[in-house]
Amino acid sequence: MTAGFVRTVPAVLERFGSTFSEFTAAFHEGQYVLWLGSGISRDRVPNVYVLLERVVEHLRSKIVNDDADCEYRAALSEVLRLAGLGREELESVDFSMPAEDWPLRDRILSTLVTNYSRVLDVLVGDDKPEDYLVWTGLDVPNTYGSPDLEPDVEHYCIAILMLEGLVASAVTANWDGLLEKALGELTPAFGSLVRVAVKPDDFRMTGPRIEVIKFHGCAVRARDEEPEYRDLLIARESQISRWTEQPENRSMRKHLEVLYTDRLTLMLGLSAQDANLHTVFAGAIQDLARPWPASPPAVVLSEEHLESYHRNLLKITYGSNHQGNAGVIAESALLGAYGKSTLLALVLSSLTEKLSMLVEHEIERVWGSAAVRQLQTDLLGLRDLAASHADPDDPESLEHSAIVEFQREFAARLIDLTNLGLTVFRAGRMPTAGGGRYVPLSDRPIAQAVLNADYPSKQFGRLGVALALIGRGLASGHWSAVQGDSRAAGDGVVRLVTGQRNARVFFVKDSTTLTELELEGSFDDSDEDVLIVIADTEPPAQTRSPKSRFGRDGKASAGRFSVASSIADTASPDDLYEAFKLAGGF
Template identity: 35%
Template sequence: MSGAPHAASITVRETLELLDGAFAEMASGVAEDRYALWLGSGISLGRIPGLKLLIRNALEHLQGQIVVADANCRFRAAIIEILSTAAGLTAAEYGTIDVHQPVTNWPNIDAIVQRLASNYARFLEIGVAGEPDDYILWTGADLPNAFANPASEPDTEHLCIGLLVLEGIASRIASANWDGLIEKAVGELSPGSDALVVCVTGADLRQPQRQAFLYKFHGCAIRARDDEANFRHRIIARLSQINAWRDDQENAPMVARLVDLAVSHETLMIGLSAQDSNIQTVFTAAENRMGWPWPSRPPAYAFSEDRLGVDQRALLKNVYRGSFTPANRDAIYQSALIRAYAKPLLTALVLHVLCAKLCRLVDLAPGALGIPGSVAIKEGLKHLRNALGSHPDAGAVTFIRMIVAHANRLMALYHTGEATAPDLPYLPITSRPIQAMATDPMIATAGLREFAVGLSLLGLGQRDGNWALQPAALPAPEQGALRIITPTNNLKLVFASNAQAAIRLGVNGHVGPDDDVIVVHSQQVLPAMPRSPRATRGRLGRPGRRDVSVTELLDSAANANELFDGFRKAAGI
């Protein structure tokens, strides 16, 4: 791995190269919904206080409660136990600290916090006399406000996971996180869709299937805040809770479901160190039931890390067991390590999945293109994907929101000819994984195959320098979906799935009678509609409306070149 970008500095475009190269099988497996996502606190660091900050806040709270005149002060006693037991300070180190002074004045406070972070479950196990067992976490670190703050907004990672959920390729998610940012992201992307089944208790597992199950096996801060009596004790953090988790009958249904998940689905861990013993025991139990072979295709385990930690290496050793030997150890580690952290990896996976689905639609398109023609056409989609991945802000939450906003406009105009609402829902290409697309009857009737071909042709033209594509200005409804820019023109472009959508584009003001616009129809153009391209093929830069039928182009083209030339002539560009 020498010379490879660091996981923290790798770009989205470089991550796409990993997904096209060494991790192509893993990326294909994600598009087939083969992987269960196992998520940890690393995906929420930009929105939720990190472990070190929580520890420091808890220490400051405890120190602030000390009564100096009380020789038996319970808060002082708790701090002394924390420093001597959880932090493991020597007598000499402890002697430099005056616990009556604010925490910021303690020598080596950063080193102390680091030690406690490495031993956080033991730290949280320490109690305060006369207080609930979880006092340090619940009150000291202020868990309800830290993890259930209504003002917290989803970050790149949560929005990308939400997109994968809605596209039907992240149907099983196991999360050790207490926050509700994935749920909030899905709600933002698709208001009222109720796409997630959030499971905290065994009873939750009996809910009907939706787009995805989210297993919050360490509890949920939202529910704990709103229903403290029933859910506060389900926040798993202390050493005793982690050690007893698997054998606690209250957790038995969740344990069984997670073991089954580890047996039936490949594992992609993002932002999760796997250091907790209960996580290790889940995968060990899964291996005892039915292990994964080595090598496996796609890889049975993948970690989003810069390097594998000792706990992750131990997990791989446990799950591959008999197949794990000194001879193949390094190969196993290398196959499991994706050197990209959550932001670039999840952004790249979203772009990869969208492109893979569109490419599959091109494969399914009618006509006489055949395999060589389809392969050539799909290069246009890959060009568009890579162009997005090369955007200077790719991976930032603003970039994801921009992509979503423009995709919402594009697909709303395409499906219904209407995109004037202020908050359009995300409309997936299809809510099914890629291998199920061929048998989805809605794909043909919705004109999605032809839509993918049309988008591919636009990508090919941009790749070859014939034009440049730009997203239309938002939120102006009259701007259409895209702008296609040539040396002599700046044209509005929209897609229409069928005749009704095409008519509604005009009715709703998205296409005016005098607009210089290209309307790309998946189906045939109604005879009553203007068919100016028939009389002006080959005339470049002609103002006015051009109605282009991808179905007609596919019917008449014998290869990719004929298809592209036909599109250019019909569009008058």
């Protein structure tokens, strides 16, 4: 089996580079579909245990004490029988006490968790709607559909991976709208980029390159358009058991089957225990069975342990090939990490991989493969240094909530820094301070992006080279780095700090972008604590501020480092590194 679980981002990255390297390479090519469950929202909406306690307490609080035929009492008794209580135990439960005070509370709720769909199918009298315990007991509009819910690390990371063109489809059983909200916050083009499919008609919307498929319904739409979407909320056993056979679900089922048949699967926070999911997977595999050995793995589970329903999923997926290979198939599927760490690692890994390929695209023809590998190693060092700040130093001493908040702050800084750096690089302007937007490095896998004549692959490759040089300086202890902040425009994209220097660094793709940045007032060309890194050949020096190519001429002025010119004037990454230090005055 996979060597234990991993709970930090650096540990997940190490696994991506070793036992899961084939998965990682395929993910960077955009081959995986995400299948998402409640685990990715567990820190934003109540878990099943809490929700079931809410249902129990709702029924208890509605009991009319002097009514022997009270429909709420009858429903609650049926729920408690699903918890396996015998007659004497059932009679011992004091309905006059809040459920949280019951001596058998923990046992009852722990048992009900595994029977949640049966609990929600319990009827309350003859006049209440069949979904009463879902809609009213769980209070779906204000629990899952609340506009006050805020996306978490997982939702933002998935949104980034989608905007980077690495994930085209996310299939979710979740009712909440947190992924859609994250996408809406990160891009102003949500309406044209994203298709949210809740009912069959939604698949007719063509054009968007990103799709979020909510096969169990959407609480946000149900809140806003109850007559049309309330009945689409799937949670009760009677709904789940007949879901795949209902004609109105045929289009959704076929779409899911095609995704499972044709694409590779990464599951995050999804138990995959519902019967309708297993029917979908089984139907998909009937059309095209998965072979073994499989490279890359057909299914990867972002879990620490395999439960029986995961093993059943793997058995369905690999069919007759599962017999005799169960152990190695399980090892190929079990990542050993939960969603937050997995997704943060995927974002860092994917951005670094894109830059690494762009560096290769730019440098191999000039200096050869050995130089490319050296620069890529420096980029990986920069990635790993960033990843070392994704988790608190001593997580074992902290409450779960403190760890989650630390990771949220890291994700927010990562989004802000990426948006800051790429907006300055592309457009020569500072993004809206604290705006929360995200500018992708490319909107498709990088092997496809470089084929687009309009994609600035050379400039981005040179940006990758500059970042590799910074990574080398950090690894060697030559300087430390302080990341920029969109709310402090004059501080640069990053500050490189030594005992003698505190250089504010801006990255721009060409002289036009540089001019735009200066005209905006983001830096003063006479400020010697500024270093401008230009991807393209350095423009001719202006009369008003003459300076040499490699930076300084004795006058107080901003340093300049042209990546293209410096590559042409040096013979190796080592020489280039020395030229960078000279230009920056380090």
